Amino acid sequence: MGKKGKTGKGRLDKYYHLAKEQGFRSRAAFKLVQLNKKYNFLEKARVLIDLCAAPGGWLQVASKYMPAQSLILGVDLVPIKPIPRVITFASDITTDKCRAELRGEMKTWKADVVLHDGAPNVGTAWVQDAYSQSELVLHSLKLATEFLAKGGTFVTKVFRSKDYNSLLWVFNQLFENVEATKPPSSRNVSAEIFVVCRDFKAPKKIDPKFLDPRHVFDEVEEQTVTHLTSVFQPEKKKRQREGYGDGDYTLFHTTTISQFLQSPDPVGILAANNTIEFASDADRALLAHELTTDEIKTCFADLKVLGKKDFKALLKWRVAMRVHLGLEVPKEQAQADAAAAKAAKAAAEEEELDDEERMARELDALAKEDRVRAKRTKRKLREKRARELLRMQLNMTAPTDVGTEQQGEDALFDGGANATRALVEVQGLSDSESSDGDESDYDMDEAGVVLDDDVAPKLSGRAAMFFSNPMFASIFEEERAKKAGSAKATKAAAPAGGKATKRAAAVIESDVDMDGSDDDDDDYLDVYNRELEEESASRKRKRQEEKIARTLASDDEVDSARHDDSDDDSDVEQPAAKSRRTEAMAASDTSDDSDSDDDAGEAMDDDDDTAFSDVDLDGTTGPPEGALTTPHALALAHMVKQNKHAVVDASFNRYAYADNADLPAWFLEDERKFNKPVMPVSKETVEAIMERRRALDARPIKKVAEAKYRKKKRAVAKLTRLVKKAASIAEAEDMTESAKATAVSKLLSKKVAKQHEKPKLVVARGTNRGVKGRPGGVKGRYKMVDSRMKKELRATKRIGDKAKGKKRK
Numbered sequence: 001m002g003k004k005g006k007t008g009k010g011r012l013d014k015y016y017h018l019a020k021e022q023g024f025r026s027r028a029a030f031k032l033v034q035l036n037k038k039y040n041f042l043e044k045a046r047v048l049i050d051l052c053a054a055p056g057g058w059l060q061v062a063s064k065y066m067p068a069q070s071l072i073l074g075v076d077l078v079p080i081k082p083i084p085r086v087i088t089f090a091s092d093i094t095t096d097k098c099r100a101e102l103r104g105e106m107k108t109w110k111a112d113v114v115l116h117d118g119a120p121n122v123g124t125a126w127v128q129d130a131y132s133q134s135e136l137v138l139h140s141l142k143l144a145t146e147f148l149a150k151g152g153t154f155v156t157k158v159f160r161s162k163d164y165n166s167l168l169w170v171f172n173q174l175f176e177n178v179e180a181t182k183p184p185s186s187r188n189v190s191a192e193i194f195v196v197c198r199d200f201k202a203p204k205k206i207d208p209k210f211l212d213p214r215h216v217f218d219e220v221e222e223q224t225v226t227h228l229t230s231v232f233q234p235e236k237k238k239r240q241r242e243g244y245g246d247g248d249y250t251l252f253h254t255t256t257i258s259q260f261l262q263s264p265d266p267v268g269i270l271a272a273n274n275t276i277e278f279a280s281d282a283d284r285a286l287l288a289h290e291l292t293t294d295e296i297k298t299c300f301a302d303l304k305v306l307g308k309k310d311f312k313a314l315l316k317w318r319v320a321m322r323v324h325l326g327l328e329v330p331k332e333q334a335q336a337d338a339a340a341a342k343a344a345k346a347a348a349e350e351e352e353l354d355d356e357e358r359m360a361r362e363l364d365a366l367a368k369e370d371r372v373r374a375k376r377t378k379r380k381l382r383e384k385r386a387r388e389l390l391r392m393q394l395n396m397t398a399p400t401d402v403g404t405e406q407q408g409e410d411a412l413f414d415g416g417a418n419a420t421r422a423l424v425e426v427q428g429l430s431d432s433e434s435s436d437g438d439e440s441d442y443d444m445d446e447a448g449v450v451l452d453d454d455v456a457p458k459l460s461g462r463a464a465m466f467f468s469n470p471m472f473a474s475i476f477e478e479e480r481a482k483k484a485g486s487a488k489a490t491k492a493a494a495p496a497g498g499k500a501t502k503r504a505a506a507v508i509e510s511d512v513d514m515d516g517s518d519d520d521d522d523d524y525l526d527v528y529n530r531e532l533e534e535e536s537a538s539r540k541r542k543r544q545e546e547k548i549a550r551t552l553a554s555d556d557e558v559d560s561a562r563h564d565d566s567d568d569d570s571d572v573e574q575p576a577a578k579s580r581r582t583e584a585m586a587a588s589d590t591s592d593d594s595d596s597d598d599d600a601g602e603a604m605d606d607d608d609d610t611a612f613s614d615v616d617l618d619g620t621t622g623p624p625e626g627a628l629t630t631p632h633a634l635a636l637a638h639m640v641k642q643n644k645h646a647v648v649d650a651s652f653n654r655y656a657y658a659d660n661a662d663l664p665a666w667f668l669e670d671e672r673k674f675n676k677p678v679m680p681v682s683k684e685t686v687e688a689i690m691e692r693r694r695a696l697d698a699r700p701i702k703k704v705a706e707a708k709y710r711k712k713k714r715a716v717a718k719l720t721r722l723v724k725k726a727a728s729i730a731e732a733e734d735m736t737e738s739a740k741a742t743a744v745s746k747l748l749s750k751k752v753a754k755q756h757e758k759p760k761l762v763v764a765r766g767t768n769r770g771v772k773g774r775p776g777g778v779k780g781r782y783k784m785v786d787s788r789m790k791k792e793l794r795a796t797k798r799i800g801d802k803a804k805g806k807k808r809k
């Protein structure tokens with residue numbers, strides 16, 4: 001059977017648990033225990049009748065406290081499971097059959113105690129419930145008066161209702177001593193009270209009125225009878241208990257039609273009068289109305305003989321006459337008027353509300369805008385401060401430089417990041433301007449021309465500054481001079497041009513950023529030129545191949561992008577890729593200092609063919625974008641944070657500008673696999689990072705932690721339950737101290753035994769040989785074993801060995 005949930009009443013209280021512990025069938029048993037403790041009626045009783053006894057809690061208590069050989073009878077509507085020394089049968093105590101059955105059991109004996117704990121099927125209206133309970137009490141009293149011996153005790157349950165005093169009055173007529181009490185085990189929220197009536201007077205003759213509910217109580221039904229009932233249910237006649245009304249000593253009442261028409265209580269008039277007369281001229285004028293039929297006239301002549309239908313007809317006639325006389329508007333019109341009025345009112349309210357709402361909304365929007373603006377300004381300020389702080393921490397600025405951020409975008413050309421941004425802007429511009437629209441065909445030469453002639457004025461502050469920088473101007477001048485003769489060659493070198501420019505810019509910006517000098521222009525130009533030559537016409541073909549490879553496998557794409565030709569990304573992709581790399585580099589930083597990290601990012605971009613091939617900094621593979629997944633990557637990021645210059649320096653190596661263009665694919669493949677530059681990352685750093693990762697991995701996963709928590713919670717709940725049970729046993733009033741101690745130790749031993757109970761070993765021989773499922777006569781946990789327990793011993797040894805870390809032979 002499913003466990004009942006706890007209700008608002010707190011059904012499963014300590015008496016519930018106590019009853020379970022002590023084997024009582026109901027928590028009600030404790031009510032009798034407590035009543036008996038107070039009045040001691042069970043110990044001296046020899047015969048007891050329990051009316052309404054199921055499931056038998058009170059019978060169990062009676063059997064426990066009454067002397068041996070006592071006669072205990074229990075009766076209930078439902079059968080009661082047998083109880084030693086108790087006779088029970090099923091019957092309705094309100095019937096004669098029950099009386100006869102009791103007589104049959106009692107023979108000539110008289111009862112010392114009659115108990116009644118009956119509860120009728122409650123659940124209807126409270127008044128009705130209470131009344132049924134009181135009625136049941138009277139029935140049980142009736143049986144008690146019949147079977148109780150003189151001086152006997154009657155214990156009954158009553159509800160605190162208006163009938164309570166009537167009942168007490170009756171009890172007092174029949175018993176010498178009547179006391180009402182509420183035992184502690186009776187819930188406070190329950191309206192029940194127990195009345196203990198002692199010393200039965202056993203009168204020779206009992207007035208039947210004492211035991212007749214109709215006399216003892218005001219009938220519940222009568223209370224609801226009103227003149228409404230008398231009109232609409234005329235067959236239910238009200239008994240005149242009150243006698244005549246004040247100053248009214250007649251039984252015949254009459255009134256006039258005008259009164260009936262004008263009174264706000266027409267039903268009351270119909271109920272209170274015998275006849276209604278057409279007395280005045282105005283009344284008589286209504287006689288001529290077509291609705292005043294003969295039937296209506298007859299009904300008004302004698303109201304006391306009318307039925308429900310007649311009264312309804314009279315009330316309908318009244319409404320029609322009132323409309324006719326102008327005392328009332330027709331119902332439909334009244335309804336229509338009411339509806340129109342309601343609609344008008346609603347419209348007015350809505351209009352009013354609309355205006356108000358509109359204003360409120362506007363105000364809201366303004367306030368919201370203000371809030372957003374203030375928030376944005378605040379955030380920007382915070383970011384700027386963080387950036388400056390970081391730059392200082394990375395020794396990128398002198399403390400005196402703090403505040404340059406606030407100088408705005410038109411501040412002086414501020415190092416690598418701005419240079420890079422400017423380049424991106426230029427590329428964007430030229431892309432949009434280029435006639436063929438092919439982003440990858442960005443033409444350096446054309447860009448230069450366009451810049452000189454048309455675009456320069458269109459450039460934003462930062463881009464304009466970039467090109468006004470003498471260093472870049474010289475790069476462009478030289479480049480233009482070199483390429484001037486060969487438009488075709490320039491066109492072929494176009495894709496490389498964009499990238500090369502970027503590389504040159506990267507080198508420049510790293511220089512600008514690092515030492516702030518620009519006297520190595522020629523070196524940069526060399527780098528640039530070399531790059532231009534490297535990027536030959538074969539790039540287009542390679543790009544084509546890569547595209548195919550990309551579609552086939554994303555991993556291949558990553559490889560080819562990283563090793564073969566990382567510079568070959570389209571120009572449009574560059575800013576994104578660069579930002580990803582920058583993010584990766586900055587992952588170990590908390591701030592998004594793009595300025596500082598751009599430098600390193602660009603420097604790495606230069607030689608990403610080889611130098612950083614092991615580091616997944618571009619975020620094109622693996623989990624989240626920009627995440628540093630390998631220990632090497634993390635170590636590198638750590639180093640960048642510590643000393644970015646060392647990392648940048650290390651990126652200039654013999655692999656950086658290797659010309660792989662004409663090398664066979666198989667060779668390049670081998671090179672990629674085995675020829676890797678040594679990274680400027682110390683073994684210790686990588687080891688420390690791996691150690692940290694191992695420590696993180698060693699932490700239990702969330703699910704395991706949750707399971708452990710649940711287990712612990714269950715254990716705590718179990719313990720709490722145990723403590724509660726033990727406490728309720730300790731509080732039991734009808735138990736001796738030693739019994740309590742035994743009960744508690746039994747409770748604990750049961751739990752402990754349950755916890756450590758080992759499975760019973762059942763040897764698979766004889767009848768148990770080859771048995772499938774539980775062998776006969778075996779209870780609880782069991783395990784089938786062979787007589788020598790070979791398998792078990794082997795398993796135990798194996799487990800032991802495993803624990804010791806021995807290898808199996």
Ligand SMILES: C[S@@+](CC[C@H](N)C(=O)[O-])C[C@H]1O[C@@H](n2cnc3c(N)ncnc32)[C@H](O)[C@@H]1O
Pocket residue numbers: 025026028029051052053054055056057058059075076077078091092093094117118119120121136
């Ligand atoms: C609260 S229980 C009694 C509990 C009982 N004293 C015990 O300790 O287990 C009330 C019982 O009254 C019974 N009852 C209600 N009306 C009855 C009737 N007219 N005749 C016999 N039993 C009735 C119900 O069947 C129900 O079992």
